[in-house]
Amino acid sequence: MARVAIAGAGLAGISAAAALAQAGHEAALLEARPAPGGRASSIALPGSGEIIDNCQHILLKCCVNLLDLYRRLGVEGLIEFHRKFFYVEPGGRTSVFGAGLLPAPLHFAGSFARLRFLTPAEKLEAARGLAALLGEAGRRKDLDSLPMQAWLEEKRQSRRVVERFWAPVLVSAINEELDRMAASHGFQVFRVAFFGAKDAYQMGVPRVPLGELCSAERLARIPGLEIRLRTRVTGIAFDEGGGVRAFLTESGPVEADAFICALPFPALRALLPEAVPDWDAFRHSPIAGIHLWFDRPITELPHAVLLDSPYQWLFNKREGRQVQLVVSAARFLLEWPRERILREAVEDLKRYFPAAARAELERAHVVREVRATFSAAPGLEAKRPRAETRWPNLFLAGEWTQTGWPSTMEGAVRSGYRAAEAVCRLLGESRRFVLPDIA
Ligand SMILES: Cc1cc2nc3c(=O)[nH]c(=O)nc-3n(C[C@H](O)[C@H](O)[C@H](O)COP(=O)(O)OP(=O)(O)OC[C@H]3O[C@@H](n4cnc5c(N)ncnc54)[C@H](O)[C@@H]3O)c2cc1C
Known part of the structure; x- marks a missing residue:
């Protein structure tokens, strides 16, 4: 049995830790924030304390590794799959x-x-x-x-x-x-x-807040997995042989046989600039989530693609009265003041759902994640690093590393499983955690 220290408890770090612990190793997961989950997490609204997701996260049935992680955590039953997509045009005409x-x-x-x-x-x-x-x-x-x-x-x-x-x-x-x-x-x-399996396109939406899927309590129930929250890795101590001896934290060094950095690329760049030759190739793309609470239902659809709208997707969070608009690649919204975003969002909804014209907006919350994902730009694939590094017992994970997938939860889990497989190879064990694509 080996001891593995993992920096970062986003989905990449969680999947590496779960795979290694369930393969019989000791995994210490070190997370800077007070809760695991990273970018796929929930927030408590100031004032009411109501829990909402930072932004709607969806998966498709072809995300086989993410679903495998959910099985490991015992939460696969908390994902509801939708077989129909609704496309709504201005005026309300809907295609299924x-x-x-x-x-x-x-x-x-x-x-x-x-x-x-x-x-x-x-x-x-x-x-x-x-x-x-x-x-x-x-x-x-x-x-x-x-x-x-x-x-x-x-x-x-x-x-x-x-x-x-x-x-x-x-x-x-x-x-x-x-x-x-x-x-x-x-x-x-x-x-x-x-064009993969017949059900590959089905869209999974969690029935519970994201924070519940990968909560610290749930992770701590996996034998061999220890999670330390509020534990930022501030440095890396190398040994004379060129390997890593410890992750440094404010509460002292964490020693292990192998180490995984499952960090977003700006955090790894700050910690270990020599890990990647061309950092400048990595850029961000933003996402905005606009949470709206109306005094009455504005739609019965569970979700909808809003055709010809800058607001792209609507998710019905509660009986059509609470909806969330999701705007991908939302650079234009970064410039707009909150009031303009809300005013134009509500006006836009009236074009699609007549009931929105009669509804009063009771409250709203706007999330703008400037560093939501990496930008999957032409030319980037060759620059995404592999799990192995030039330091024999140090490995990389994170959705931005080489997974073949864009910046998604599936990509994050694949990267974690790949790093866990690389750790096992170092230990002389041949194990497969990554499940192949279904097409
Ligand atoms: C608004 C938004 C909407 C999205 N929607 C979707 C979606 O619908 N579907 C989908 O598949 N994907 C979606 N994504 C992308 C998805 O959330 C990410 O690709 C994925 O969660 C990344 O996981 P990760 O573990 O690689 O990184 P992260 O989640 O960023 O995890 C890294 C962790 O490392 C921690 N950390 C940082 N520095 C340190 C340090 N020095 N020491 C210790 N810990 C540290 C961070 O706190 C964090 O918890 C969305 C992302 C955002 C932001």
Whole structure:
């Protein structure tokens, strides 16, 4: 049995710790904040103390490693899966997208044909684009360096088809604008979620606040896993042989046989600048969550894509009276004062849901996460570091490391499992924690 110290109790650190502890090792998880979960966590509202998520986090059934982590934590039953996506146009016309009776990859053919927000000619155009994507996936070599927008232009996808069909899926899945995202990520979303298994696209929404899924109490129940909160790693002590001896914290050094840094890239850069050669390649992309409480229901839909709106997605949090708008790649909202965001959000909702015109906004909370995700820019893939480092017993995890996935909870868990596998290799054990993609 070895002792492994892990810095950072986001999903990457949690998954590394859970995998190693359940494989019989001792895992010490050191977290700077008072609670685990990192970016996928909940907050208490000032005043009322009401618990809300910092922003709606969703997963898809193709997130097999995240679901595996939830099984390890005993919380997989707390995720509710939705089989239908609702696209709402200004005026309220709604289209429903979901799998029909045909087997994959034809399972969406029926609902795609019935979409009301694209004309028959636009559907043919989008279908041509999808066929090209499937034909080039796995064959074309420049997808990591090509912007998705350039690929769509190459395939002669019109502006309306891009804005109504491609962008709503990709901008929210990858949290980046089409001209700033590598086409490889766009390809992966459609290949895995749309053309993988028949249920791969189903959207999972937690039934409880995110903070409950990975609470410190739940983690501490895993034998071999110890979590230390409010414990910031402030330095790394190396031994004479070139390996790591301890993580340094304000309450003293934490010694171990192996170490994992599961930190966001700015935190690792501050701690160990020589870990990555090209830090400047890593940039952030923001997300905004706009929580609105109305005096009456404004919609019965559980969630909706708002077509032609800057506010992108709506999630119904409580009987249509409490809703959350999620804006991905939300750079424009960083400039706006809170009052303008709220005023324009409420005005926009009236375009989609007539009931919103009669509703009074009782209260609101705006979350702007400037450092929400890394920007999955063309050219970045080659620069994302592997779990192994030049120090033999020090490993990296974090959703920004080399996982092949964009900045998601699934990517974070994959990185944690990869780092745990690398620790096991160092210890002479051959173990597999990462589950392969379903397509
Ligand atoms: C607003 C928002 C919405 C999102 N929506 C989605 C979504 O719908 N679906 C999805 O899949 N993904 C979503 N994401 C992305 C997802 O949350 C992240 O990709 C994922 O949680 C990152 O996990 P991580 O463990 O790699 O990093 P983090 O969650 O950042 O964890 C790193 C941890 O390290 C700790 N730490 C930092 N420095 C130190 C130190 N020196 N010592 C000790 N601890 C330290 C931090 O406190 C943190 O807990 C969203 C992110 C945000 C912000």
